[in-house]
Amino acid sequence: MAVKIRLLRMGKIRNPQYRIVVADSRTKRDGRAIEYVGIYQPKEHPSIIQVKSERVQYWLSVGAQPSEAVQRILEKTGDWQQFKGLPAPPPLLMAEPKKSRTEVYEAESKAAAGVADTKPATPKKSAKAEPKAEKAAEPKAEEPKADEPKAAAETAEDPAGAGAAQTEGTTVAGAGAN
Structure with missing residues (x-):
């Protein structure tokens, strides 16, 4: 046969x-x-x-x-x-063993519990966000300070302020008449 x-x-x-x-x-x-x-x-x-x-x-x-x-x-x-009687081939690829449903459920519940634990931490994150907002507000506060010395320098050079007005492109009526 x-x-x-x-x-x-x-x-x-x-x-x-x-x-x-x-x-x-x-x-x-x-x-x-x-x-x-x-x-x-x-x-x-x-x-x-x-x-x-x-x-x-x-x-x-x-x-x-x-x-x-x-x-x-x-x-x-x-x-x-x-x-x-030949040499052996390389090993076969093996699929990962599947997790049981109970293991998957327990992992999900632990992850959910981990999320619940991080909820009290979220106010801390918002507290951290507030200093960032303050830091963002500080450069805005510094910009007017930077403008103040320029304005002070301009007034020191031209106490009447007539030259400052001309540099901006506007003419003063009294400056051209003399």
Whole structure:
């Protein structure tokens, strides 16, 4: 009997999921299998590949022929290289384990409690904002002080203020008559 290791399609439309099976080469693709030796889910990120390595090694040793797709999968897991005596490939990417709902809930509640703890701190932030407002008000207060010495210097040079008026572009009626 000719035995093949191939993929048996499962899953929904547009969401294929496969089982890696050992089956007689004359059976249908989704027909009866001798043994299930793994799963392959290509739509997940990263793809999920789980293979029973011992069973695959056994079937390869007794002459089972992998299909092209299964051979590529076995090359990624390192089972093909182990069978052929080649160096192992780099390790597969693994998805992060999903947190349980209780862990997620507890983390959310701690974060919410942390937000509640920071609410009393917000008046401190507003108190910090007030000095910034004062600092912003100080330069405005300094600007008139800077103008005052200029005005004092102008009055010291021209006590009547007639020259200051002419520098601004306005003429004094009495200045041009003399």
